[in-house]
Amino acid sequence: MDNLPQSNDQYGTKEYWNSRYAQEADGSSFDWFKSYSDIAHIIHELIPERASRILMLGCGNSKLSEEMYEDGYKNIVNIDYSAVVIEQMQNRHGGVRPEMQWHEMDVRDLKFEKGTFDVAIDKGTMDAMMTAKGDIWNPPQQVIDDCTKEASEVIRVLKEQGSFIYLTFGQPHFRKRFLNVAGTKGLEIRELGEAFHYYLYILRR
Ligand SMILES: C[S@@+](CC[C@H](N)C(=O)[O-])C[C@H]1O[C@@H](n2cnc3c(N)ncnc32)[C@H](O)[C@@H]1O
Numbered sequence: 001m002d003n004l005p006q007s008n009d010q011y012g013t014k015e016y017w018n019s020r021y022a023q024e025a026d027g028s029s030f031d032w033f034k035s036y037s038d039i040a041h042i043i044h045e046l047i048p049e050r051a052s053r054i055l056m057l058g059c060g061n062s063k064l065s066e067e068m069y070e071d072g073y074k075n076i077v078n079i080d081y082s083a084v085v086i087e088q089m090q091n092r093h094g095g096v097r098p099e100m101q102w103h104e105m106d107v108r109d110l111k112f113e114k115g116t117f118d119v120a121i122d123k124g125t126m127d128a129m130m131t132a133k134g135d136i137w138n139p140p141q142q143v144i145d146d147c148t149k150e151a152s153e154v155i156r157v158l159k160e161q162g163s164f165i166y167l168t169f170g171q172p173h174f175r176k177r178f179l180n181v182a183g184t185k186g187l188e189i190r191e192l193g194e195a196f197h198y199y200l201y202i203l204r205r
């Protein structure tokens with residue numbers, strides 16, 4: 001891959017993502033960690049209603065939304081702060097999957113009314129905000145602020161029974177602290193995978 005960043009902390013900048021997506025050929029896609037077939041059984045369990053209104057946080061050019069749509073979850077609102085990828089995804093899916101929406105938006109500053117989504121999904125997006133240089137055991141204040149802002153914004157836009165589903169390679173020690181949002185019903189953590197572990201965090205409003 002020739003579009004890897006020179007240093008890990010570039011994953012935390014909009015400029016990196018815009019130039020990465022601009023370099024990729026039209027129609028290309030890349031899924032971080034897991035693809036839909038690996039997690040479909042979990043999605044079915046956690047989102048039993050196909051009509052649920054779903055917010056996809058930092059969608060990138062992943063196939064997850066497209067494959068969920070084909071599986072009947074048509075009410076998906078996709079956001080990413082890269083204008084480049086949002087335009088590519090709008091062009092790719094707008095005509096064929098008209099019920100799905102695409103918006104350039106920052107997960108730390110959601111432009112939606114409170115209590116309007118059943119589910120929000122983050123696959124690798126909070127991780128991208130955690131790549132700033134520094135001690136992972138003691139992250140820089142900027143990382144703490146960015147991640148807690150995302151979590152509180154997500155909880156704000158979720159309906160009363162809504163849930164925030166976060167899929168990551170990040171172990172609980174490094175992630176739990178960002179998912180402690182006051183007034184929520186609590187955090188469930190599941191370990192996925194065999195040789196190499198992924199984690200699923202489910203924060204219920
Ligand atoms: C590691 S990629 C994951 C993409 C996709 N979710 C997947 O599973 O393949 C991170 C994505 O999050 C986006 N992103 C990072 N920080 C963001 C922020 N603060 N607001 C919105 N999108 C962000 C990036 O532009 C990139 O598309």
